[in-house]
Amino acid sequence: xxxxxxxxxxxxxxxxxxxxxxxxxxxxPGFGGDRHPYGDRAVHASLARRTANxxxxxxxxxxxFDTLGEMSILFTSVxxxxxxxxxxxxxxxxxxxxxxxxxxxxxxxxxxxxVALVSGLYVIAHGQLSPGxxxxxxxxxxxxxxxxxxxxxxxxxxxxxxxxxFEVGDALSASAxxxxxxxxxxxxxxxxxxxxxxxxxxxxxxSGGTVPLLNAAIGMEVxxxxxxxxxxxxxxxxxxxxxxxxx
Amino acid sequence: xxxxxxxxxxxxGVGVGAAVWGVVTGPLRxxxxxxxxxxxxxxxxxxLLAQGYGRPAYVDLALLxxxxxxxxTLVFARLLADDLAGDPPxxxxxxxxxxGYGAVVVLVLCAVTGPGRAMVKLLVVGALLIxxxxxxxxxxxxxxxxxxxx
Amino acid sequence: MTVLPYLVAxxxxxxxxxxxxxxxxxxxxxxxxxxCQSATYVxxxxxxxxxxxxxxxxxxxxxxxxxxVDPVVQALTLTDIVVGxxxxxxxxxxxxxxxxxxxTVDPDELRELRG
Amino acid sequence: MDDPLIVVVxxxxxxxxxxxxxxRDPVRQALVLAVLGVCLALxxxxxxxxxxxxxxxxxxxxxxxxxxxxxxxxxxxxxQDGKEKER
Numbered sequence: 340x341x342x343x344x345x346x347x348x349x350x351x352x353x354x355x356x357x358x359x360x361x362x363x364x365x366x367x368p369g370f371g372g373d374r375h376p377y378g379d380r381a382v383h384a385s386l387a388r389r390t391a392n393x394x395x396x397x398x399x400x401x402x403x404f405d406t407l408g409e410m411s412i413l414f415t416s417v418x419x420x421x422x423x424x425x426x427x428x429x430x431x432x433x434x435x436x437x438x439x440x441x442x443x444x445x446x447x448x449x450x451x452x453x454v455a456l457v458s459g460l461y462v463i464a465h466g467q468l469s470p471g472x473x474x475x476x477x478x479x480x481x482x483x484x485x486x487x488x489x490x491x492x493x494x495x496x497x498x499x500x501x502x503x504x505f506e507v508g509d510a511l512s513a514s515a516x517x518x519x520x521x522x523x524x525x526x527x528x529x530x531x532x533x534x535x536x537x538x539x540x541x542x543x544x545x546s547g548g549t550v551p552l553l554n555a556a557i558g559m560e561v562x563x564x565x566x567x568x569x570x571x572x573x574x575x576x577x578x579x580x581x582x583x584x585x586x
Numbered sequence: 587x588x589x590x591x592x593x594x595x596x597x598x599g600v601g602v603g604a605a606v607w608g609v610v611t612g613p614l615r616x617x618x619x620x621x622x623x624x625x626x627x628x629x630x631x632x633x634l635l636a637q638g639y640g641r642p643a644y645v646d647l648a649l650l651x652x653x654x655x656x657x658x659t660l661v662f663a664r665l666l667a668d669d670l671a672g673d674p675p676x677x678x679x680x681x682x683x684x685x686g687y688g689a690v691v692v693l694v695l696c697a698v699t700g701p702g703r704a705m706v707k708l709l710v711v712g713a714l715l716i717x718x719x720x721x722x723x724x725x726x727x728x729x730x731x732x733x734x735x736x
Numbered sequence: 737m738t739v740l741p742y743l744v745a746x747x748x749x750x751x752x753x754x755x756x757x758x759x760x761x762x763x764x765x766x767x768x769x770x771x772c773q774s775a776t777y778v779x780x781x782x783x784x785x786x787x788x789x790x791x792x793x794x795x796x797x798x799x800x801x802x803x804x805v806d807p808v809v810q811a812l813t814l815t816d817i818v819v820g821x822x823x824x825x826x827x828x829x830x831x832x833x834x835x836x837x838x839x840t841v842d843p844d845e846l847r848e849l850r851g
Numbered sequence: 852m853d854d855p856l857i858v859v860v861x862x863x864x865x866x867x868x869x870x871x872x873x874x875r876d877p878v879r880q881a882l883v884l885a886v887l888g889v890c891l892a893l894x895x896x897x898x899x900x901x902x903x904x905x906x907x908x909x910x911x912x913x914x915x916x917x918x919x920x921x922x923x924x925x926x927x928x929x930x931q932d933g934k935e936k937e938r
Contacts, residue, residue: 342844349757353750360746369738371787378784378806382792385807386799393792393804394902397811409815416819416826423829441729444660447721454714455653462646462905469643469795470901474818478909479650482657485917489660542795561818565914568825569921575832576921580932591856598893599859602886606863609886610870617882624886625912628893635896643796647896647904651889654912658885661913665920666878744861748868755872763877763922767884770915771868774891777907778864781898791899810900817906821914828922835926 389538390547395467399553403531406553407516410560414513417564424571426579435577437492448490455483463558467547473554477561485569493577502570509563515556519549590638594631601627601687615675618662618726625655626684626719630691633711637695642704649711656718663725674727681723685716741782749775762831762841766824773820777813784809860897864890881919888912 368374385396398406426432440448459480466472487496520531528534531553539546587595605627608620629651636644663670692712696705752772759765784806790797792804835841838849867887874880888911895904 345757349754353754356753357746357750360750361743364739364742364746367739367742367783370741370782371738371785373786375784375786375806377808378786378792378804381807382804385792386794391794392902393794393807394810394814397807398815402808402811406815409819412819413822416822419826420822420829423826423833438664439731441724441731443721444663444725444729447656447717448660451653451657451714451718455657458649458653462650465795468793470646470791470793471905472814472902474815475650475902475905475909478818478821478906478914479654482654482909482913485913486657486660489657489664564822568822569914569917571829572825572918572921572925575829576925576928580928587856595856595859598856598863602863602890602893603866606867606870606886606890609882610874614879617879621882621885624889628889631893632896639790639899641790641796641901643791643793644896644901647892647901647908650905650908651892651912654908655889658912658916661917661920662882662885665924669878740858741861744865747865751869751872760875761877763919763926764875764880767877767880767919768872770884771871771887774864774868774887777891777903778861778894781895781900781903784900785898789899791901793901805899810903813895813900814903814906817903817910821910821918824915825918828918832922832925835929839929841926 386541388533388548388550389541390550391468391542392466392470392472394470395472395550395554396547398472399467399550399557400533400548403520403533403553406557407520407531410513410516410557413560413564414509417509417567420568420571424575426574430579432578433580435493437494440490440492445490448486452483452486452490455486456480459483459562463555464544466554466558467550468542468544473557473559474561477558478565480558481562481565481569484566488573493573496573500566500570502567505563505566505570508559509567512556512559512563516553516560519552519556523549588638590634594634594638597634597687598628598631601631601684613673614666614669615673616677618659618666618670619675619677619680619723621662622656622659622719622722622726623680623684625651625658626688626715629655629711629715630688633691633695633708637698645704645707645711649707649714652711652715652718655715656722659722660725663722663729667730670726671728671731675723676727678723681719685719688712688715688719741778741785745775745779745782748772748778760842760844762834762843763828765843766827766831769827770820770824773816777817780809780813857894857897860890860894864894877919877923881916881923884919885912885916888915 385393390396459476462471463476523532533548536548605620605624609617629648632648699705752768755768786805789803789805792807867890871883892904892907
């Protein structure tokens with residue numbers, strides 16, 4: 340297919356799709372409407388189980404099985420990346436030269452690293468109360484570690500980031516999610532049913548039954564996943580080079 | 587809508603609109619500065635919105651943006667150091683003006699909230715925002731000298 | 737006004753598709769896919785919005801004191817953003833493999849190489 | 852109720868998304884994507900979804916740009932190595 344023909348097909352398809360979409364837009368309930376039956380029921384169920392953050396309740400209680408699916412997508416894509424970006428036989432590992440970093444930048448990185456790490460943990464820990472949760476906090480905590488690469492050099496990051504530990508952590512937290520779900524089955528109810536633990540007092544850290552546990556498992560899973568992903572990318576971009584035979 | 591959200595509307599429309607314009611056009615040195623300023627312009631807007639909606643919980647968003655926005659700029663500063671070395675960005679006037687805007691918003695909100703935990707959080711956000719913004723600007727204009735793969 | 741958010745979502749999706757189809761660099765194409773994804777976020781949140789309501793997060797307000805927006809669509813969107821980032825990483829690692837194997841990341845050149 | 856605010860932020864998102872597609876160089880696209888992430892986070896805030904906004908900020912401000920920039924660096928280095936080999 341030539342480029343010209345491809346553009347014509349694209350234009351036709353795009354125009355058709357656009358027409359259908361716009362027609363659909365005008366058939367939808369108006370933006371800002373007052374009818375949200377599912378939302379109202381979800382809020383009601385969440386308050387009955389004393390989870391202050393309704394969104395966390397939907398994620399880790401009412402639709403916990405769906406989150407298990409999301410987590411397995413996450414896990415699989417990390418696995419895929421690790422397999423795709425492994426070091427092949429014709430590649431060798433070069434030692435990257437340390438990077439000079441201006442003093443204020445280095446200091447900033449070293450000061451903000453613990454602050455960002457603590458904020459990440461804060462976001463995970465308060466997931467069932469205030470906005471936040473395992474997904475967001477995990478990413479923040481993982482990003483915080485990489486300030487060492489940005490503010491110092493790659494070898495400093497490698498020293499504090501034993502990649503094997505994070506790989507084990509990834510697997511452990513994924514199975515922790517499953518085990519928490521299975522505990523429900525053993526207790527005589529359903530998989531991932533939130534009936535195991537007392538619901539606690541509304542708006543405290545231990546409220547919401549199994550929501551904080553699943554939230555923490557997801558937080559650890561996401562943090563480990565992002566660290567592993569970025570480690571593979573950094574290895575490829577910084578360390579691994581093709582063996583040209585002459586160098 | 588109340589006064590806070592109206593202010594936020596104007597501030598976000600003008601500020602972030604300018605950042606989008608800056609990041610789309612011009613030479614690379616202008617684009618990285620616009621990317622850096624986008625977080626410094628959006629975070630005070632988020633603080634204003636938190637106040638306007640009467641939801642202190644929304645301050646977390648500004649906190650995260652103030653933490654991670656400069657980290658994003660450091661990514662570009664570090665990995666584009668070679669490209670920026672020949673043509674470093676010089677936009678201290680704009681950077682300082684934006685930092686001043688952030689400081690004014692934080693101080694006004696502090697005066698409104700009054701002393702307490704909320705005020706401490708606001709001050710932390712303000713310090714991270716302004717400090718991070720200035721350091722990120724420094725990193726862009728020669729923060730990684732003599733860069734070779736590393 | 738009542739359809740503007742939906743139309744913006746459609747616009748973002750179609751622009752992203754256009755970018756995907758005409759891209760000359762696979763890394764750019766992955767970026768366009770991220771744009772397509774963000775259209776779904778805009779659409780979902782627009783569906784869940786309720787005028788004059790606030791977030792259904794009761795850490796700083798009393799339950800029942802204010803109308804709230806739909807939490808279900810928010811939960812869907814929030815997980816997808818993080819999972820989408822890891823899928824982007826998977827696609828980028830595929831691009832790196834292609835670059836290793838074929839020495840180019842231009843889809844047109846890749847097609848010529850094959851046929 | 853908060854109509855003008857939502858309209859302004861929606862237009863910002865649309866502009867940034869269009870720009871992210873129109874800018875063809877991956878490096879510059881990564882810069883636009885970072886700004887698009889901030890605009891999306893603002894949109895999620897004004898549609899009262901702070902959790903989603905946090906998610907977008909966490910991912911969009913540092914992780915996605917870092918992934919794209921590292922891929923660009925790897926691809927560029929390979930192309931440079933390839934040219935050196937030909938010489």
